[in-house]
Amino acid sequence: MSTFKVFYGGTSNYDQEFEGTKRAGALFHNYWTQNGPGQKIFEDFIIGLVGSGLIVTYKDDLNPDNRVFVKNTGGANHVFYKSGGQDKQINVKAEKDNPNNDVVTMAVPSVAADPDTGDTKDYLNNALTKLIDPQIHPDEKREFLFGLLLLKRCR
Secondary structure, rough: OOOEEEEOOOOHHHHHHHHHEEEHHHHHHHOOOOOOOHHHHHHHHHHHHOOOOOEEEOOOOOHHHHHEEEEEEEEEEEEEEEEEEEEOOOOOOOOOOOOOOOOOOOOOOOOOOOOOOHHHHHHHHHHHHHHHOOOOOHHHHHHHHHHHHHHHHOO
């Protein structure tokens, strides 16, 4: 599955992913603009996350080569990761929702996903554990949930 994950302070546990995802959710409004095209908003958002000191990974977050970095090409910043020792540009695609165009786009997973088995179940259980934790402030839970929804739409 090609997806972005965001971490804070390392990539070794779900607490770090929770913190990164929460921060991504809190930062998104800084990149959204009324007239800006979705593609630019999305790429600027990912570039901004990398620039803010968060760890953004692409595909397999356990592989350090899959950490996203920013590189200026053709006079503009773009997002990249390493593949076979080479810098490989990630072609982000996005469009703004438009309730007037009668189009609905879904990011369908590249592998079967079942909420009751395997990695999907584990991931959802980890997220639920954070959402029901009474020690986590509701504002932090909302930021995490918003970040999770935004990032899981990226496939």
